[in-house]
Every structure is written in C-alpha cells, then in structure tokens.
Amino acid sequence: MASKTLWETYTEEQKQAMEPFCEEYRQFLSRCKTERECVTEMIEMAKAHGYRDLGEIMARGERLQPGDKVYANNRGKMLALAQIGTRPFSHGLNILGAHIDSPRLDLKPNPLYEDSGLALLKTHYYGGIKKYQWVTLPLALHGVVAKKDGTVQKVVLGEDPSDPVVGISDILPHLGKDQATKPLGEAIPAESLNVCIGSIPLADEKEEPIKKNVLRLLEEKYGMTEDDFHSAEIEVVPAGPARHYGLDSSMLLGYGHDDRICAYTSLKAQLDCPDAETTAITLVVDKEEIGSVGATGMHSHYFENFVADILDAMGQYSDLTLRRTLAASRMLSSDVSVAFDPNFPEVCERMNSQFFAHGPVLHKYTGSRGKSGSNDATAEYIASLRHIFDEDDVKYQMGELGKVDQGGGGTIAYILAAYAMDVIDVGIPLHSMHAPYEVASKPDIYETYRAYKVFLQKM
Ligand code: MN
Ligand code: MN
Numbered sequence: 001m002a003s004k005t006l007w008e009t010y011t012e013e014q015k016q017a018m019e020p021f022c023e024e025y026r027q028f029l030s031r032c033k034t035e036r037e038c039v040t041e042m043i044e045m046a047k048a049h050g051y052r053d054l055g056e057i058m059a060r061g062e063r064l065q066p067g068d069k070v071y072a073n074n075r076g077k078m079l080a081l082a083q084i085g086t087r088p089f090s091h092g093l094n095i096l097g098a099h100i101d102s103p104r105l106d107l108k109p110n111p112l113y114e115d116s117g118l119a120l121l122k123t124h125y126y127g128g129i130k131k132y133q134w135v136t137l138p139l140a141l142h143g144v145v146a147k148k149d150g151t152v153q154k155v156v157l158g159e160d161p162s163d164p165v166v167g168i169s170d171i172l173p174h175l176g177k178d179q180a181t182k183p184l185g186e187a188i189p190a191e192s193l194n195v196c197i198g199s200i201p202l203a204d205e206k207e208e209p210i211k212k213n214v215l216r217l218l219e220e221k222y223g224m225t226e227d228d229f230h231s232a233e234i235e236v237v238p239a240g241p242a243r244h245y246g247l248d249s250s251m252l253l254g255y256g257h258d259d260r261i262c263a264y265t266s267l268k269a270q271l272d273c274p275d276a277e278t279t280a281i282t283l284v285v286d287k288e289e290i291g292s293v294g295a296t297g298m299h300s301h302y303f304e305n306f307v308a309d310i311l312d313a314m315g316q317y318s319d320l321t322l323r324r325t326l327a328a329s330r331m332l333s334s335d336v337s338v339a340f341d342p343n344f345p346e347v348c349e350r351m352n353s354q355f356f357a358h359g360p361v362l363h364k365y366t367g368s369r370g371k372s373g374s375n376d377a378t379a380e381y382i383a384s385l386r387h388i389f390d391e392d393d394v395k396y397q398m399g400e401l402g403k404v405d406q407g408g409g410g411t412i413a414y415i416l417a418a419y420a421m422d423v424i425d426v427g428i429p430l431h432s433m434h435a436p437y438e439v440a441s442k443p444d445i446y447e448t449y450r451a452y453k454v455f456l457q458k459m
Contacts, residue, residue, distance in 0.1 A: 005357035006395060006443035007250070018446040022252060025264050025445060029254045030241035034142045035077040035286045035296070036233075038100040038260060042079055042267055042284065046071050049271040051081060054309060064313040067275055072306050077101075077286040077296040080306045081270055085279040089311065089321060092328030092421065094459045095281040096270065096452055097298070097412055098263035098335060099288030102256035103127035103434045105134060105193055105236035107143075111229055112197075114211035119198040121166075123236055124190075127289030131188040133435050135170040139195065143234035145224045153222050155232075158239040165239045166195050195236055238436040245439055251356070252445070257438040259288065261445060262334035262427045269452035279310075280456040288335075288412055298412040304419075326419040330381070330459050332426045332452065333413035337361050337401050339429030339441070347407075352400045354429040356441035359395035360448040363425040366401050368408025375413035377424035385424065388458040394451045396426075426451065 010018065032038040043051075046069075054070040064070065066086045073079055077100075082093075105123035112121055125131065140158025147153065158165040170188070171179050179187050201209035202216060218224050224232075242254025263284045270282035287297030294300065307325060311317040340353040354361035364382060367374030389396050401409055417423040428448050431439040 003358065003395075006359060006447055007357055009395065010443060014446070018443060021268075021446050021449065022442045025261070026242045026244070026252055026254065028264055029252075029256060029260055032100075032260060033102075033140070033237045033256060034233075034235050035100045036144065037142065038263065038284065039073060039076050039079045042263075043071060043073060045267065045271060046079075046081055051271075054082075054306070054313070058309060058313055062313070063315060064310060070310070072302075072309070074296050074300075074302045078300075078302060079284045080303060081267070081282045082306070082310055083270065083273060083276060083280045084310070084314070085277050086275075087277045087279070089279070089316060089325040090328060091278055092325060092330060093279045093281050093307070094276070094456050095283065095329055095331040095416065095421075096266035096334050096456070097283040097285065097331060097416060098266050098427075099259045099286065099292075099298075099412065100263045100284045101127070101286045101289050102237075102258055102260065103129045103289055105129075105139075105195070107141075107195075107229065107232065107234040107236065109230050111234075112211055112214065112226060114208045117199060117210065118196055119210045119214040121195040121197050121236075122191075123193045123195060125193065126235070128434050130184065130435070131190060131193060132184060134193060135168045135188060137167060137436055138165040138239040139167050139236050140165060140239035141234050142237055143232060145222060145228050145232040145234070147224070147228055147231070153224065155222055155234055157221075166197050166236070168193055168195055251439050251441050253437050253439050255436055255438070257428070257430055257440050258336045258433055259334070259427070261430075261440055262336060262448065265428070265445060265449040266332075266334045266452050268449050269456055272453060273456045276457050278456075278459060281307075285412060292412055292415055298415045303416075323419075327421055329419070329421040330455075331413075331416045331421055331423040332455055333375070333411045333416065333423055334448075334452065335411040335413075335425055335427045336430045336433060336438075336440075337363060337399065337425075337427055338433060339431050341431050347402050349400065349403045352398075354397040354399040356429065356431075357443050358397045359444060360426050360451050361397045361399045361429050363399065363401060366408065366410055366413070366425060369405065373408075373410050373414070375411075375417045375423050375425070378422065381422040381424060384459070385426075385455070388454050389451060391458070392450070392454045394454055395447055396451060397429075399429075 051069040108122040198214040202213040238255040245251035245253040292298040365374040365376040
C-alpha cells in the first residue's frame with residue numbers, strides 16, 4: 001500500500017466527475033434492492049442509450065448490423081446487453097459479468113402466523129449471512145406476488161419515509177446469559193429470524209385475529225390472499241437509502257454493494273462505450289450467492305443462447321462459429337472483494353491485500369484450501385490487462401481474498417472460463433461484505449468504471 005491513493009492522484013476534473021457518478025450510484029442502490037428491481041431500472045437506462053429488445057428484433061426478422069445495441073431480459077432477473085462491434089466474431093467478445101442478487105432473508109412459502117399477540121413472517125436466509133447481523137434493524141419488504149390470474153403485483157414496504165418498517169427482535173442483554181456463551185454462528189438460530197409484521201387484532205374475530213388483520217391489510221394494499229404467498233418472491237432487506245460514509249463523505253454505506261456496485265459500473269461502462277471495434281457484452285446475473293444455479297443463474301445456458309441469437313440475427317450462426325466466438329472471448333468477472341480492515345488485520349496478508357482508494361482489485365485466483373474452485377487467470381491475459389490499464393492510467397491493485405486457509409470464496413469466473421475463454425476477477429474492495437450494510441470507497445467505484453470502459457474499448 002506504499003503507493004498514493006486516488007484521492008492524491010486524481011486530477012480536479014476526475015474528482016469532479018467522480019462525485020456525480022457516485023451520487024447516481026447511491027440513488028440506484030437505494031432504489032434497487034432486488035434482482036428484479038435492478039433489471040427493471042437497468043433496462044430503462046439501456047433504452048435511454050439506444051438499446052433495443054433482441055426478442056422483438058428477432059420476431060420482426062430484422063438483421064443486426066455493427067453498431068446495433070440490444071438487450072435480452074431473462075425472467076426479469078437476469079439481463080444481457082450487447083453492442084455489436086465491427087470486428088469479426090472470430091476475434092471474440094469483450095464481456096463484463098456481475099451479479100445483482102445479494103444476501104438477504106426470503107419469506108417462506110407459508111410465512112404468516114400468529115403467536116403471543118403478534119403476527120410474524122417466517123424466513124429462509126439467502127446466501128452467506130451472519131444471522132446475528134439481521135436482528136434489531138429496520139427492515140423492508142421488496143418483491144412480487146404472482147397471482148393465479150397472471151397478474152404480478154409489486155411489493156415495496158418500508159422505503160417511503162411515511163411507510164412503517166418491519167424487523168426481527170433479539171434477546172435483551174439482561175437475559176442474554178445463555179446466548180452470550182454460544183458461538184456467533186449459533187447465537188441467532190435461523191428459525192428465530194421471524195419478522196414481526198403486526199399486533200392489532202381484527203375486531204370480533206376469535207381465531208387468530210391479529211393474523212387476520214394483517215391479511216386484511218395485505219388484501220387492501222396488494223390485493224393478495226394468504227395462498228398468494230405460495231407464488232410470491234418477497235425479500236426482507238435493510239430499509240432506507242444508501243448513505244455517504246465518513247466525516248469527509250469519502251465512502252458509501254449501503255445494502256447490496258455485493259455485487260450491484262460492479263453491476264452498475266459495468267453497465268455504465270457498457271452504455272458509455274463509444275462504437276467499440278470488438279462486440280461489447282455486459283451480463284448481470286442472478287443466483288450467484290447460492291451457486292449460480294437455476295434458469296437465471298450463470299450456470300444456465302441463457303448467455304450462450306443470447307450469443308447464438310445475435311450470431312443468427314447477423315446471418316452468421318453455426319454451432320462452430322458460436323463455440324469459436326466464445327473461446328476467443330475475454331471476460332472480466334466483476335465482483336467485489338475484501339478491503340483490508342484495520343479492525344481485523346488477522347484475516348488478511350498485508351502484502352497481498354487490497355486497500356480503499358487504490359482502485360479495482362485483480363484476483364488471478366479466488367477459491368479456498370489451495371485455490372480449490374477458483375479460475376486461475378493466465379499470466380498472459382493479466383499482462384494484456386496491465387498493458388491497457390497502464391496506457392490509460394487506470395489504477396488497479398493485485399491481491400487475494402484474505403489470508404491462505406482463512407476461508408475463501410468464488411464468483412462466476414470459472415463458469416465463463418469453461419468456454420475456454422480468458423477470465424479474471426476484477427472488482428471493488430469492500431468492508432463488511434455480506435453484512436446488511438457494506439462500505440465502499442468512492443474513488444474505487446469511479447476507477448472501476450474507468451477500468452471496465454478501457455477493457456471494452458481496447459481489448
Ligand atoms: Mn459477489
Ligand atoms: Mn457475495
């Protein structure tokens with residue numbers, strides 16, 4: 001960390017560009033707390049930059065040309081964007097890939113019950129959370145209720161300042177003797193993460209009057225019945241906007257930086273990319289936090305099919321062209337990492353750590369227990385990135401996700417690498433990753449956007 005921070009090296013012009021960029025991101029993060037909300041907003045942003053629905057283009061039998069910009073929306077939870085370049089597909093694609101799902105609590109299919117004068121909602125946590133962090137916080141409900149008649153009702157409760165919030169209780173310290181002796185991972189059992197949603201009984205109702213009153217309110221507000229929870233996806237997330245952080249406002253605190261911070265910077269790089277010679281792709285995917293599974297996760301064939309559709313719409317499709325295009329491609333797996341934290345220096349090895357305000361971090365490999373499960377980028381690929389970053393004065397760091405044998409983690413990198421393309425993890429270092437509120441440094445956000453843009457333009 002001997003080098004200067006971006007605060008010291010940024011020009012006045014760069015500093016002035018950074019603030020509004022970060023402010024727009026702060027507002028995006030405050031509004032978009034589910035993968036669906038991210039996709040909806042990102043499509044609007046893309047349309048404003050001339051992107052068109054690939055499905056509609058194909059339905060019209062329209063031919064795609066270099067310079068065309070298209071997007072494809074997978075079930076409202078995964079998005080693929082492409083700007084067609086002038087170079088032949090044999091040169092491959094430049095791909096940015098990030099995820100838009102974040103750790104949270106999901107409502108169970110049968111969530112609502114009444115107990116001891118309260119109405120509560122049962123939850124099942126999603127992704128790697130520390131359960132003790134989710135109690136005694138103001139929480140909001142975000143999601144959708146799909147009804148039998150085919151309509152889909154959006155739910156957002158707890159964000160408008162006039163809205164009530166919901167939450168999960170904890171034991172008072174006075175009675176916490178037994179809890180205090182438990183290991184952190186056991187102090188708050190998963191089945192105690194029940195969200196308190198009401199306490200007024202419905203008048204003249206003998207059986208479960210408080211639950212019935214909540215059902216009455218749900219009917220009033222969202223037109224839903226109790227059975228509609230069966231076909232709902234409602235996520236319990238921290239309530240309220242992302243905030244400037246530090247007396248000097250040098251950082252941003254918010255829910256879901258992992259990985260909306262890299263998804264947002266990737267999308268902005270894609271949208272701000274002038275006519276690139278190489279076809280530029282940005283992928284924002286779902287389900288990374290639970291293993292990239294399902295139809296909207298990176299393991300699905302959606303991306304491959306998207307590239308096949310583009311080749312077809314350009315009159316160039318064949319199975320061999322598709323395979324060769326993918327194998328000739330380059331990808332930045334855009335995901336967050338740990339920023340060295342002086343409160344917990346013992347989990348990192350200082351020489352191979354990343355620090356705030358030193359730009360995006362490149363991880364040659366992630367994984368755990370001897371790089372297991374990682375994508376180990378080639379030396380040659382890293383050299384080509386060093387070259388383009390240095391040429392454009394993009395500041396970056398080389399590091400690892402924590403000390404060897406301390407733990408570890410993975411990203412979507414290895415899934416794309418399976419096409420035999422070059423892939424490396426490049427993203428933004430955070431404090432308190434996976435906590436309800438994560439922290440990022442503002443110049444890292446802006447510098448990562450710059451890095452992604454250079455990648456799309458120069459590779
Ligand atoms: Mn991530
Ligand atoms: Mn994560």
